[in-house]
Amino acid sequence: MAGDVNFTLVQLRYFATAAEACSMTAAAQQLRVSQSAVSTAVSQLEHSLQVQLLIRHHAKGLSLTAAGSRFLQELKNFLAHADDLAETARGLGTRLSGELVIGCFLSLSPFLLPRLFAGLTEQHPDLRVQAIEGETEELQEALLNGQCELALMYEMDLAEPLTTEQITVAPPYVIVPPRHRFARRKGVRIAELAEDPFVLYDLPHSREYFMSLTASTGVSVQPRYRSSNYETVRSLVANGQGYSILNQRPVRDTTYDGGQVVTLPLLDPVSPLPVVLAYLRNTRLTRRAQAFAAFCRELLRSED
Amino acid sequence: MAGDVNFTLVQLRYFATAAEACSMTAAAQQLRVSQSAVSTAVSQLEHSLQVQLLIRHHAKGLSLTAAGSRFLQELKNFLAHADDLAETARGLGTRLSGELVIGCFLSLSPFLLPRLFAGLTEQHPDLRVQAIEGETEELQEALLNGQCELALMYEMDLAEPLTTEQITVAPPYVIVPPRHRFARRKGVRIAELAEDPFVLYDLPHSREYFMSLTASTGVSVQPRYRSSNYETVRSLVANGQGYSILNQRPVRDTTYDGGQVVTLPLLDPVSPLPVVLAYLRNTRLTRRAQAFAAFCRELLRSED
DNA sequence: ACCTAGGCATCAAAAAATTTGATGATGTGA
DNA sequence: TCACATCATCAAATTTTTTGATGCCTAGGT
Known part of the structure; x- marks a missing residue:
């Protein structure tokens, strides 16, 4: 099951940076290391995974292979998981920081967001919460391409990779x-x-x-x-x-x-319209998102 | 958000092994490295997390601190995530291997498990699936302490860290x-x-x-x-x-x-009894468990 | 109370890995 | 064709990790 994993977190981070910058040179500057460090790290990663991740366009940067693209998507979750792990361990278990982006259905936001944001930033003063407001389709899009982690909306048929959790109902x-x-x-x-x-x-x-x-x-x-x-x-x-x-x-x-x-x-x-929290199925929520979800449940579950 | 993470995957693995063995010496043998390698790795990890994870009982092994215990729990998920990442990348995207343990409510199992197991092992010949059968309380217990990742059961009020996803209904x-x-x-x-x-x-x-x-x-x-x-x-x-x-x-x-x-x-x-898939909220499912869940949905969603 | 055995920490040396800076190779665009 | 930008590669430097030896500590036996 485990054991045959020999890549390092550094290699993964270098690859992610290079892939997003479409350039090893740029990534190297961003990471404050030499270009060759990035180059060798990516090569080693490719070697240990036995997969080609990047296509080298000689005079004009990089692009991702199909495998690399799939991998990068997973990798972002994984690196976020690593950060979460560090925070958990540091005993910053209670005080969260960083940024959380959530989506909210337009007509819902003036009723829910003020209370949710107020309560959340009281518990976690260093947490910056940002909302994307929009129609169901826009929110679905934002969830799918990772612009936001969670979205508050009315229950709907959503694309397969999304799930919902009912939070409360809005009786007419x-x-x-x-x-x-x-x-x-x-x-x-x-x-x-x-x-x-x-x-x-x-x-x-x-x-x-x-x-x-x-x-x-x-x-x-x-x-x-x-x-x-x-x-x-x-x-x-x-x-x-x-x-x-x-x-x-x-x-x-x-x-x-x-x-x-x-x-x-x-x-x-x-039948009252259920209000749900939607997110990517099969994806791990960051601690920030988990806190937001828990807060939604706490605040809204009671008001039937 | 990211960046201030300096521990390595090796340190994490060494710590996890030592913590589970309650002994650095035993862990070292298991990992085929010297005892001092484990010792320094754990120390460095503790240093970079700024948290004491293990208590050293001089003549008699180790025990976890409270923080270490919480951390170990998170860490196991994280290391499983790392393994998943490697498998994903290796393009073994389709063929899963390893072991998956699921729970199943006693009276449900003869009707669901044979078809689910048959279908699943056809798609993934190298996957070993094992079932824990029992009453709701036993399954809940098994989910909470990590004996199984998923459980098929009837809808119930479960302890807070668990969630459910409705898969089908069983009309009387x-x-x-x-x-x-x-x-x-x-x-x-x-x-x-x-x-x-x-x-x-x-x-x-x-x-x-x-x-x-x-x-x-x-x-x-x-x-x-x-x-x-x-x-x-x-x-x-x-x-x-x-x-x-x-x-x-x-x-x-x-x-x-x-x-x-x-x-x-x-x-x-x-009202027909809903059949649900239960799992730990806030925890990431392994690719094996995800495949099982997807298969449940595929197989059971259609039959009204 | 005094050994002894088992277990972890520490240290210097060895080994392994990563990083660097220089250089080479290769394609782009004027 | 020429400058230019980009990535690969190499040896040397640096850093990290591992090793094996040693010391220290405590539980448990005598």
Whole structure:
């Protein structure tokens, strides 16, 4: 099982640097060693793996072979693993540092990220967290090419190398203006609103979800207004232009322009949209990402 | 992020060997190097990590410090990762070798393991697969202390460091003797069998599940017979001693003693038991385990 | 209390490995 | 064709690792 591994961590690091720089000379400068050190290290690595990793273009740098490219991808995880190991050992077990990039679905981010980031940087003051916000497709892309390690999004069919872990659910609810005839009710059914004008929160996947909700009750609802801006939707409702269905609830029921909306639970038996954490299956998460995931679970699991 | 890592793979391997042998001398013999080589390697590792890993008991071997113990656990994963990396690179990407230990819930194993093992060893002739069969608690224990990497079981609340991935579901069904009044039916409700004697398949968790199924229909059923042997249950039914509820279906409806049972779908809206793959969260699966998981998904996902 | 045996640390010397700087080989682009 | 940039190779220098010898420490036997 083990034992027949004779490469060294230094060789691996030199190769990774050279491969990413497409140049041994550049890599050598970056690593503050001589060019020949890089050259021999890469050769030895290739020899001990019995695989050619780089193609030498004589006057114009390097390029990766197919095998080299696959290897580099694995190698990056491995080197990150090595760094993690060192940090773990140094007893920096508690205080994390470095940078973590996560993805977050656009409409989710204002509700989740502030609390998550605040809590996380409180626990780990030296950790820099950065978010990529976007639609599901963009997040999937970012996960696949390694721009971010984790992404918070709604449950979706994702490409095979990705998995998800359900973190919480976002139950849909109705908002109506304060003067609305249902404003004092404890809850409402979609069918009861069939005659009211509908304001659609119009984002790629949310759109289909909200429309399917209204469709599932047998009522065919045509939106009177649409907006891809969450606050615009709320203001339209506050100003009596109709009702809307949303599934993230700000703490306050006041809109930007000072209006008010009333929040009503949906009485229809609808399935709430699961909020998941997506990441590359078969890949090891860094300690930073693990901490983020643990924090998501801790913070969001309880609020059913 | 990276860079401040100066230990070498050799140092790590020497330390791991010494820690597991509780002796540098023994480790040195095992590694075919001198005792002082191991001693200095460990010292250097401790120095570069700035952590004491081993306590030297002068006349009687070594023991791990708390930090050393945590580190060793991480280290084993890391060294496995290194081996994986080497194999990946050598283009042995397709042909896996070595040993894989998985766990499997007792009542599940005769239905799943033969096909999984057969398929897997066909793809990877050099891979030795071994199974630990047991109850949920035993499997959980085995996963936690690293006796197996993966376990196939029914969905359960597991200890925090474990996660699950749903692989398939096991829908419950009814078996009755061939002469039974419902034998020609297309399906049956539990309530319709309220007067019939019930044969309970009596295994720790399955027991509670089957009893809750009958309870959920409002009928209180007392089992007339119980057996923890799957084939005994089937033979009892074949011999007209009552009906039973099971959720794994052998290909043949013939029992060991030549009798016959008739399989009927349950018409009650019951929730089928999910079959999951459990493993340590936050831990990287070896390529062997990844292959097994992929094979489970491939083989079982399709059968609804 | 005093040996003794087993086990780890340490040291200088030897061996192995890595790195360097110089040089050579090879293709690119003007 | 010529300069130029890039990688490979070589011997020497340097660093790291290993070795074998030795010393120190403690548990356990007498």
